[in-house]
Amino acid sequence: MARYLGKRIFYLVLTLFIVTTITFFLMKLMPGTPLTNQEKLSPEQIALIYKQYGLDKPVWVQYIDYLINATHGDFGTSFQFSDQPVSYLISSRIGASVQLGAQAMVIGVIIGIVVGAFGAVKRNTWMDSATTIISILGISIPSFVLAVVLQYFLGLKAGWFPIADWGGFSYTVLPTLALAMAPLAESARFVRTEMVDVLSSDYIELARAKGLSKTGVIYHHALRNSLIPLVTIIGPLAVNIMTGSMVIENIFSIPGIGNQFVQSVLTNDYPTIMGLTIVYSFMLTIVLLLTDIVYGIIDPRIRISGSRG
Amino acid sequence: MPSMDSSKGTDEISFNMMNNTNEGLVRLGKNNKVEDGMATKMTQSKDGKTWTFTLRKGAKWSNGDEVTANDFVYGWRRTVNPKTGDQYSYIYSGIKNADKIINGKKAVNTLGIKADGKYKLTVSLEKNIPYFKYLLGFVPFFPQNQQFVEKQGKAYGTKSSAVLSNGPYTLKKIHDQVVADSNTALNQFQSGKLDAATLTGQQVKNMLSKKNMVVRPMGRLAYLEFNRKDKKVGKAFSNVKIRQAISYALQRKQLVKNVIADGSLVAPGFVTKDLAKNPKTGADFTEDADADGVGISYDKAKAQKLMKEGLKEVGLKKLEFTLSADNTPQEKNTAEYIQSQLQKVFPQVKVENLSLPYKTRLQRSASKNFQAVITLWGADYADPSNDLNIMTSDNPQNNGSWKNAKFDKYMDAANNAGANEESERWSNMVKAEQELMKDQGVVPLFQTSKPQMMNPKVKGVIYNTAGTPFNFKEMYVVK
Numbered sequence: 001m002a003r004y005l006g007k008r009i010f011y012l013v014l015t016l017f018i019v020t021t022i023t024f025f026l027m028k029l030m031p032g033t034p035l036t037n038q039e040k041l042s043p044e045q046i047a048l049i050y051k052q053y054g055l056d057k058p059v060w061v062q063y064i065d066y067l068i069n070a071t072h073g074d075f076g077t078s079f080q081f082s083d084q085p086v087s088y089l090i091s092s093r094i095g096a097s098v099q100l101g102a103q104a105m106v107i108g109v110i111i112g113i114v115v116g117a118f119g120a121v122k123r124n125t126w127m128d129s130a131t132t133i134i135s136i137l138g139i140s141i142p143s144f145v146l147a148v149v150l151q152y153f154l155g156l157k158a159g160w161f162p163i164a165d166w167g168g169f170s171y172t173v174l175p176t177l178a179l180a181m182a183p184l185a186e187s188a189r190f191v192r193t194e195m196v197d198v199l200s201s202d203y204i205e206l207a208r209a210k211g212l213s214k215t216g217v218i219y220h221h222a223l224r225n226s227l228i229p230l231v232t233i234i235g236p237l238a239v240n241i242m243t244g245s246m247v248i249e250n251i252f253s254i255p256g257i258g259n260q261f262v263q264s265v266l267t268n269d270y271p272t273i274m275g276l277t278i279v280y281s282f283m284l285t286i287v288l289l290l291t292d293i294v295y296g297i298i299d300p301r302i303r304i305s306g307s308r309g
Numbered sequence: 310m311p312s313m314d315s316s317k318g319t320d321e322i323s324f325n326m327m328n329n330t331n332e333g334l335v336r337l338g339k340n341n342k343v344e345d346g347m348a349t350k351m352t353q354s355k356d357g358k359t360w361t362f363t364l365r366k367g368a369k370w371s372n373g374d375e376v377t378a379n380d381f382v383y384g385w386r387r388t389v390n391p392k393t394g395d396q397y398s399y400i401y402s403g404i405k406n407a408d409k410i411i412n413g414k415k416a417v418n419t420l421g422i423k424a425d426g427k428y429k430l431t432v433s434l435e436k437n438i439p440y441f442k443y444l445l446g447f448v449p450f451f452p453q454n455q456q457f458v459e460k461q462g463k464a465y466g467t468k469s470s471a472v473l474s475n476g477p478y479t480l481k482k483i484h485d486q487v488v489a490d491s492n493t494a495l496n497q498f499q500s501g502k503l504d505a506a507t508l509t510g511q512q513v514k515n516m517l518s519k520k521n522m523v524v525r526p527m528g529r530l531a532y533l534e535f536n537r538k539d540k541k542v543g544k545a546f547s548n549v550k551i552r553q554a555i556s557y558a559l560q561r562k563q564l565v566k567n568v569i570a571d572g573s574l575v576a577p578g579f580v581t582k583d584l585a586k587n588p589k590t591g592a593d594f595t596e597d598a599d600a601d602g603v604g605i606s607y608d609k610a611k612a613q614k615l616m617k618e619g620l621k622e623v624g625l626k627k628l629e630f631t632l633s634a635d636n637t638p639q640e641k642n643t644a645e646y647i648q649s650q651l652q653k654v655f656p657q658v659k660v661e662n663l664s665l666p667y668k669t670r671l672q673r674s675a676s677k678n679f680q681a682v683i684t685l686w687g688a689d690y691a692d693p694s695n696d697l698n699i700m701t702s703d704n705p706q707n708n709g710s711w712k713n714a715k716f717d718k719y720m721d722a723a724n725n726a727g728a729n730e731e732s733e734r735w736s737n738m739v740k741a742e743q744e745l746m747k748d749q750g751v752v753p754l755f756q757t758s759k760p761q762m763m764n765p766k767v768k769g770v771i772y773n774t775a776g777t778p779f780n781f782k783e784m785y786v787v788k
Contacts, residue, residue: 033628034666037396039318039671039686042705045399048412049461077463082317083481084467156496163491163500190601251490 008292012285019281020274024066027273028059034079034268042182065234075278076271080263086275094279095252097249097256101241103176108183109237113230115184116191117146117223123196131188135246144247147178151251164253175252183237185226190233194226242280259269315451315499316388316395321778327448328777329643330474334362334381334430337446337780339771340586341691346446347376347475348430357437357729362430370454371474384453386417397449400689400747403441405433437728440692447690447776454650460461477782495762504764508732509638513571522703524572525759525768528581529687530696530773531573531643533632533752539680542630546681546709551628552749556604557612559647565755568646569639572760576605576753579700579745580693580738583774588731594693597735598742604749609654616655629659633673634683643754674708683754684708689774693738694723695775700745711750716741 011066032038033046034055050056061132075086119131119181151174155163161173164213198204199222207217246258257276264272312318315327319663326402350363368376388395389410401407405421410423419581444450457465457473464471491509495516498506508516516522533555535546545551561575575581578600584596620628641664647651648660665673673679686706688695699706701720719741723734745751759778763770767786771780 004713030668031672032666033672035396038668040689040706041396041399043675044705045411048391049396052391080311081467082312082319082323084312085463088464088467151493151496156500159500163496163502164490164498165502241465248649251493253490253493266666267482 008289012255012289015285016278016281020067020070020256021063023277024063024274025059027268027270028062030268032268034270036080036082036267070221070274070278075275078272079269080272086271089260089272090275090279093257093260094191096254097245097258100172100175100179100254100256101245103172104179104241104245105183105238107176108180109187109230111180112172112184113191113223113227116188117195117218117226119188119192120195120199120226121218123199130190132150135185135189135192138181139189141181143178143182143244143254144251146181147175147248147251151173151177164251166252166254171252175248175254179241179248179266180253180302182240182244186233186237186240187230190230191226192257194229195222198222198226228295228298230245231291231298234294235284235288235291239284242283312466313472315384315448315453316393317466318448319396324448324777325779327451328476328779330472330476330478331448331451331782332476333447333451334445335442337443337691337776338781339773340583341443341773341775343442343446347381347452348445351442357439358434359775360432360434360441362432364428364430366452368429368475370457372454372457374426374454374456375442376452376454376475377427378430379427380452380454381430382422382424383455383458384451385422385451386420387453387458388449389420390417395449400444400447400449403435405435407635411560411606436725439728439731439734440690440694443690443776498762498764504767506762507528508760508762509571516760516762519762521762521765523761523763525761525772526574526581526583526774527687527759527778528584528691529685529756529757530576530581531578531640531683531685531754532576532579533647533754534674534679534682534684535711535751536679536681536708537710537712538677542628542680544623545625545628545630548619548623549748550615550622552752553604554612554615554619554655555651556749556752557608557615558607558651559752559753559754560607560650561605562607564643564646568642569755571639572758573639574756576755578605578742579751579753580696580742581688581756581774584688584696585691585693587735589735591742594739594742597739598746600742600746600753603743603746605746605753612654617653620657627657627659628655629661630680631661631663632681632683633663633665633679634672635670635685637667637669639757640664640683640685647683647754675705677708677710679708682708682752685757691773691775693742694720697738697741697745698724700750709751711748713744713748713750716744716748719744 035041035046035049038046047056054062073087077083077085078089081089115131115134119128122128149164154160155174162171165171204217204221207221245256246262249256249259250262257279258274261276261280264276311320311323313323313327315331318324318327332346333344334348334351336344338344347364347368348362349365352361353359364376364378370376385392389398389401389407391411391413398411401411406415406419409415410417410420423431431685454473461471466472473558491507491512494506494513495505495508497503498787519692537543537547539546547725551591565575577595578598580594580598582593582595586592587594587597617674620626632647634640644662644664648662651660653656670682674682674684686699688697697720698713701717719737723737723741727733727737767784768787769783769785771783772778773780
């Protein structure tokens, strides 16, 4: 297991390095300057400010400078937020994004499992059709459409939850719901298919023949076995939530990093783009790594073959 | 919230916040009227080059320190210091040695500002700056508490605990994020959570009938620039008749009412409406210049005739060009309107549209990589020269390389020799504007506006079209 982990962590670092490098050079290809008052400045004035920030050096020198500083924990200062250190910019915003993402993930997946299992057990009844419709809608309605609908009806018309902003649990309800719908639908559909399969397999018949109760069989044998493959889609679901949160944070005015990322790209805020790219790729690779580890724990076959390879 | 450091901020949100939590030597009231700020008395020398200010005694920073003349000296020096990298430092141009300091050629302490004791301040200029009093109320000229700024270091202005104020309001907490989505802002306004919400595009149409909507004209103009240096069409765009023809072919009323429909106004000329008033008569600059009469009204027959003649003069049968514009709905729609309108009026003209991200558009304009482009320019202070100066032949913002000797002469007189004589200066600027419009060096399209929903219970909000838009000093809420 240790060797397996070591290898995975090496890949993680390598991935981060490649992503950082590609992003850095692609970013430098974007036309325009990171200056916020560009339209008022003459070329000479721009050149002066560039010198001040070291942007007049060749791109590869800037890249090496960046790597050296980054390994010392200095990610530079933002342009859009005049001179705010990128590390502060991210650390003061990441909490909201992580909370929102985690809530959406947990709620989405748990409800998804329940809905999916329910559909499988009640297969071919109207209740099954209802769960199928829910998951189809959840997959096909984009989160930002759902967000606006929730905001209008539950926020403005009913007045149950705050329309936007951040500050306490009630503020998280609408954005969490909007974000949770996709993982809910995905996992419901997935669990239903898996469980229908499992329920008709021989060992379930055997368990029933042994005289186990129906709920016991569903809970101990069917559900657990159908959940194993679900772990494989957790990674992609997390990606879904991370990209979805960029729009959701904007709609609900949540001070998170998703909204910040979009803004930094639009304004050529080089240090912020880099910092957030690293954070996002780190979170993603970590989620994938955790998925692999969890998978190993649930399914011993993978753990064994992993330690050999 | 980008920045609460007056040597760093560049955007409207930061400026609004600083303008209401801090105070410069003067404060700009309604119609940019210069009102007392930190200075209780100010005098200008006869040659206009020296200003002396007497500061209010006993004024305090929010940490209890007294606001003194030194705070201004420190703040101003910090803004022009090239190490600070302020993107607004160019606005100091004209104050003694400012340009040289910004370019790193002179020491920061040579800037023309001197404290004489705690309450006296002397400012030396290289030449009379007629609009200097407006600058004094502009954020980059605000005072800074040296001890506090140096203690905070890089954190200064980035969070509420790292901000000091000396103005009408104290900043308690920086509300971390601005409501970026205009639909969200409108929903919050309708639920009573916000007292004001700025609207965009379609929202304006939907809200027009509601009585709480206010349309505030901005000192920002959208205009069409032609690249005279372009290899293919530069020759055609150098012909005055072709430029005039394009201008006469546009129905600006239709454009702002039906196409953009967000409360923007028909361009009154190159200088925007409600920016500056005649110092003698109080008439708006746009009324004195009356650009409407000299080339920006709609006249189809005249347009067609001019285009025919113009093309003949430059020896062309057809005119085909690419029109670049920002990829925002406002600019995209405008570009599409221009394309269809020009092709409808002139059978010889073909326009291709190119929609670009804002930063790309700026880059291409600056490197003259365009044929025609929709440019936007906003004024920082309430003086027509802030707009007109960018059209002088040597100005880097004159992207299309338009050159007109008469115009340059009028502006030179307004900025230099004739700067001391108010009404002469005014008439020079009026003549310059008329020359620009007669020649259609650029074709003005529309003046942008800020359509807002406002809570009618909030009164006393002062709005100005140039520089920092909002002054809340006299704001109150009725029950």
